[in-house]
Amino acid sequence: MIARMAERVSAACDGASKGNPGPAGWAWVVADGTDTVVRWEAGPLGTATNNVAELTALERLLTATDSSVPLEVRMDSQYAMKAVTTWLPGWKRKGWKTAAGKPVANQDLVMRIDELLTGRSVEFRYVPAHQVDGDPLNDFADRAASQAAVVQEAAGSDLGSPQPPAATAAARPAGARRGASGATAGAASSPQRRGAGKTARTLKAKFPGRCRCGRSYAAGEQIAKNDEGWGHPACRSGAGGTAPAAAGA
The missing domain is CATH 3.30.420.10 (Ribonuclease H-like superfamily/Ribonuclease H)
Known part of the structure; x- marks a missing residue:
């Protein structure tokens, strides 16, 4: 069998x-x-x-x-x-x-x-x-x-833990996405230049944090997603920063 x-x-x-x-x-x-x-x-x-x-x-x-x-x-x-x-x-x-x-x-x-x-x-x-x-x-x-x-x-x-709380609808409008920094990107996000002919959204940080460059950013400051999380728009891969992924390829 x-x-x-x-x-x-x-x-x-x-x-x-x-x-x-x-x-x-x-x-x-x-x-x-x-x-x-x-x-x-x-x-x-x-x-x-x-x-x-x-x-x-x-x-x-x-x-x-x-x-x-x-x-x-x-x-x-x-x-x-x-x-x-x-x-x-x-x-x-x-x-x-x-x-x-x-x-x-x-x-x-x-x-x-x-x-x-x-x-x-x-x-x-x-x-x-x-x-x-x-x-x-x-x-x-x-x-x-x-x-x-x-x-x-x-x-x-x-x-025996209860399931983790669902995201609040008011905090996540339709089409929005939430990052590890706790910030929410939606229609109000402003496009920034990212390399040749490409754009990337930035958003206002809900909480202070630290960029991959080592410098911190404050709550309310514009941030952008990079290969390691969130940080200064200028420190994104292809915009002044070097992603660790490139080193491992």
Whole structure:
């Protein structure tokens, strides 16, 4: 009798950092066949970057799931996904160095994830973040990670925790998207130049934070999304800043 292969399990993971670096948290969710969350977990990271939070969320998800069951992982972090699906083989060949010869950022986490992926069937699926009618699993993980970053406490279905609070409709108008800084981008966002012929939206920060350049920004200051979170528009990749992704490619 031929054993039937277990059905693929759908899951999602996400990380959040309020300041990047700042108070950070991670979360993962596992769903049934109807995309209804049946298990979830979230936890604090103290002060960490968004990239560390994203990778930690994936590491915790892989650790908490059965390696013999095929897994679909939905993520909104292109950095974390590319790190473990695109750049990782090259990093290993180069002795855990980037194409520029520098040590791989967050190497311990990447190596642990590589170990957890070995010998198991995992399909990664990118889903855009903070979309109206977006992916429900990613939205749940996003809210749980954000809450863990703010309160710095563990939560989850095994702990009997209530589900993370839904975003307030008034705070997220139709078409808006919310970033890790807590700011909301909507129709009032102003376009800024981003490289040749490209534009990117900026928005007013709801909370103070720190840019990738090391300088801080104040609540109410115009900020823009970069590869590591939020910061000064001039520090975005292609506009005066160099993304870590470029070093790892």
